[in-house]
Amino acid sequence: MFPLGIEPYLIGGLIIGIGVSLIYLVTGLHATQSSFFTTTLSWLSKRKKFQKDSNIKERGWRLTLAIGLVIGAFIHTLTLSPTGFWTTSVQLWRLILGGLLVGFGTRLSSGCTSGHGISGLASLSKTSLYSVVVFMGVAIVTASIVNMLGVSP
């Protein structure tokens, strides 16, 4: 069940929670991820849908949050990471096809693993609970089927 132990998972999760909580308690913002795509697109697309006031208002801090994620993971990789810099061996077609579905699905669902999974569950939102059960269940079935078809990792 836990070939790598529980410790890195639990400690990592607590650090994530502290980051999200810090942002909430100081600014009142929910540090969630998938809206980043839509708000960032407001710099690139003139379409009305992307030029909504809420997108324009949020795009600055959402880009800042994304930059923070990259810097944080970079610092960990330079310092405490047992493996150092690293590249996935998941096939590019899976990254592309998966990415398309993730981008579309999280925006249709108004949330992802951080939006529904962390901030939504922490806000005791039933919508988020149902969403987490659905996306996790579907992902487990999907990954198992991909694995059974002999596609690895």
Added chain:
Amino acid sequence: MNKRNIIVLIGGILFGFGLSYSGMTKQEIVLSFLKLEDLGLIFVLGGAALVTAFAINVLAKYQKKPVLGGEFKPRRRILSWKTIIGATIFGLGWGISGQCPGSAVASLGTGNLPVLLGIFSMFIGAYLKELLDS
């Protein structure tokens, strides 16, 4: 940079550090959870959600207002078919690739350049959603 964005940056750095510390920046580790070989991801999500739940439901109640002003609003969304269909489509993508938005972005900081293709695709997916969903 204003005070708000400095805090968002610091919180984001902690978030990214935690994602990398817990291995979530590695698609292989996320996939090993989804194949039910290593259930550690539950502790990442659970640990993060519990700390955040304490902040939202306990600390924020004492504090009354965010330090920088404004008001606290718990994150609630209305349940609809869109939420559930969206979650299903997201689950398919997550299961195929082991990527979700936050972990994919953070993964760039670990030198995982192929994930750029995944992030680019997420932008395309988000763009298509806005085009089709009227």
